[in-house]
Amino acid sequence: MEMNCRSASRLIDRVVDGVATEHERNLLRFHINGCPDCRRRLELTRDISRVMKTISSPHPPADLESSVRRMLETGADIGSDPAASGGGLRQRFLLGLPFAAAAAAVFLAVSTLVPADSPASEARSASVAVSGAENLKLPGDLSIAPSKASSEEVSLAPLAPYHRSANIVSF
Amino acid sequence: MWQLLILLLLGSVPDDAVVTIRVQTGVGAAQLATATAISPRHVVTLAPFATSGVPYLEGETGVLTTETVLPDLGLAILSHEDAIFETYVLPAEDLPEDSEPLVLVGQGRTGRVRTEGSILKRQPDGTFLLSTDRLEGMMGAAAFTADGDFAGIVTGLSTVAHASRFSTTVSERLVVLPSQIWQLWARLAIFGEEYEGPSFGVTAIAYASGGSNPSGVHLLAVERDSPAWDCGLRPGDLIVFADDMHIYHPLTLRGLLITAEDTLALSVRRAGRGDRLVRVPPQ
Secondary structure, eight states: OOOOHHHHHHHHHHHHHTOOOHHHHHHHHHHHHSOHHHHHHHHHHHHHHHHHHHOOOOOOOTTHHHHHHHHHHHTOOSSOOHHHHSOOHHHHHHHHHHHHHHHHHHHHHGGGOOOTTSHHHHHHHHHHHHHHHHHHTOOSOTTSOOOOOTTOEEEEOOOOBOOOOOOEEEO | OHHHHHHHHGGGSOGGGEEEEEEEEETTEEEEEEEEESSSSEEEEEHHHHHSSEEEETTTOOBOEEEEEETTTTEEEEEOSSOOOSSOOOBOSSOOOTTOEEEEEEEOSSSEEEEEEEEEEEOTTSOEEEEESOOTTOTTOEEEETTOOEEEEEEEEEEEEEEOSSOEEEEEEEEEEEHHHHHHHHHHHHHTOOOOSOOOOEEEEEEOOSSSSOOEEEEEEEOTTSHHHHHTOOTTOEEEEETTEEOOSHHHHHHHHHHOSSOEEEEEEETTTEEEEEEEOOO
16 A cells, blocks of 8 residues: 555544554554654644543532532522622523533544644634625626615624633644 | 722722623524623623624624634634724633632623622632622623632522521622633634644643632643653643642633743642652743
């Protein structure tokens, strides 16, 4: 089997995932002996895999259930106005959940490492704007805003639920 | 008390830096949204306003071009081909104080609208919850301190539950993304500073557990023999502070490294080894 960097890349994922055969491991070992780029990629992928396994999801406090019961019995607020109480258990737990999801999402994002300010990411952004303009069939001179037809339905941008993801950045 | 302070200092809030953008979301449909001028040519706004349609500056002064998008923070910087913004504000380098009153300038149906609010709680990811009387038109609103510093952008809504013995009520709070987290990214974008030097050698992700660990920048990988490696940084390290600044996002660290003229002192937590200081010479 002839080995190139593209197929080595696939083998790196299999090796790091622990599903490569002995033959595949030998092929990769042979390739990275003469390919410093793939050797670095193997090291990077192993590091990311190892560190991601150590990132723990937030756990609710051990006394959460008893605290909730106690608060319900006494009528105290759960996750009450933080200015008054310094923040509630339930609120703290709920706030942590998106980050657990973000940590999980990172596994999916590892294979698409793109520096945030890279030309690639900027190109993607630009193409969004351009393709949108084409859909609208604007006049040739894009420096003029489209006329606001009286039939145009204009609304205020709605308030969306807060969501935060976590992107991997290399620099 | 703080309402009085707001009234006294209201004139110092640079409303004119907040502009209206019209986003064509489809044929015959548009949304009015808020953007804030941060240079004579650039505005910062929420990413969905830049990517869900074509953004135009209200007033028929032209189309805005998307310069760069920061997907995980949900921000975008748009530019106009001419220097048309007479009033602009650079995003603040510092976080507002706890309980500091803020003035929000958002978008109403007939023009800019203001409301006041106060910081209720800081969240693990560096954002903070704000109490306000008004919610409509506040998506993407600019948050200013009473003395006019551009403190952040409203990035969404969070619900907070209040439970009592007999009932549970839910209140809605605005979530503000402080400028301190993204201002270096924005400055590098608008000033067009290019970093020609060698890579620092890290792959990182923002980390906010909400648990006992502090929030910070988690290093997923450190390239061997890179500047980061030579400084002693290793995969798994959690960078919490750079000098005295709490670091919530990798691009904040990147911006600091690019702009640093002196040695940076990074406070690093390594699993099983506690906290330590890593000194990074200017790159």
